[in-house]
Amino acid sequence: MKRITLLLTLCLLAFAAMAQPGEKQKKSHTKGNLPTVISSENGESFYVEINDRMQNMRPQSYVMVSDFGPYSEREVTILMKQPKGLTLLATIRKGQEYVLFLDQHDNTYRLLTKEEREHYRHDHQHHASTPSHNPVHGAVHPEHNSHAQHVHPVPTPEPIAILPTTNEVKEMVDRLKRCSFDDDRLNLARGFAKRHMESGQIGQLARTFSFDDNRLVFLKMAYANCIDKENYFRLTDHLTFSDNRNALLKYISQ
Numbered sequence: 001m002k003r004i005t006l007l008l009t010l011c012l013l014a015f016a017a018m019a020q021p022g023e024k025q026k027k028s029h030t031k032g033n034l035p036t037v038i039s040s041e042n043g044e045s046f047y048v049e050i051n052d053r054m055q056n057m058r059p060q061s062y063v064m065v066s067d068f069g070p071y072s073e074r075e076v077t078i079l080m081k082q083p084k085g086l087t088l089l090a091t092i093r094k095g096q097e098y099v100l101f102l103d104q105h106d107n108t109y110r111l112l113t114k115e116e117r118e119h120y121r122h123d124h125q126h127h128a129s130t131p132s133h134n135p136v137h138g139a140v141h142p143e144h145n146s147h148a149q150h151v152h153p154v155p156t157p158e159p160i161a162i163l164p165t166t167n168e169v170k171e172m173v174d175r176l177k178r179c180s181f182d183d184d185r186l187n188l189a190r191g192f193a194k195r196h197m198e199s200g201q202i203g204q205l206a207r208t209f210s211f212d213d214n215r216l217v218f219l220k221m222a223y224a225n226c227i228d229k230e231n232y233f234r235l236t237d238h239l240t241f242s243d244n245r246n247a248l249l250k251y252i253s254q
Contacts, residue, residue: 034095
């Protein structure tokens, strides 16, 4: 009888030991399935790209990223719709929620987790609310001077077009060349066309297309953000058929 009781006790202990790791694995698996989300704080629309693969086919202010594969971290490229031509490179972790926001202190877009964003906001509010210990001598407060003039806010200057560097253009060309089909190449180039570029840079990207019709589609897409539109007619040299050359000239003359 004692042997039977001892045997049953050992079996129960072994079963409990086997069950515990399973629970841990279940919890870990559940945590790993949390969605990875990037959202803009003020509603700006953007594309998210990982290794030449677009995560959203149209610009959105809320994008769920799923192309992690076996990795816990991935480098992403964020292509902004507004302001046009702005590209942000960042590394994100699986299962995190990220906030894309414009830092008013240096007019730069940043990507932080929700928790990091709260800490960042708190730190900057603390610095902004700290009174200065070196007041400007001779400053006059309006409430103390009935003749004080109202100061009009200085208008925000138009954003300066940031052109891609030679290395960035080379990287875009290499990425387009690695696409197996023109349809994939066109989807990738759709994001590149949102950047401000010179006509010569656009021509380098156009040469990567295999078919003349797709080359024409890309040239039309990129025209809006070209900074030297007066030279755009020269890009007809990259088109093979006269119908497509005439179509591009008609498009840019409208």
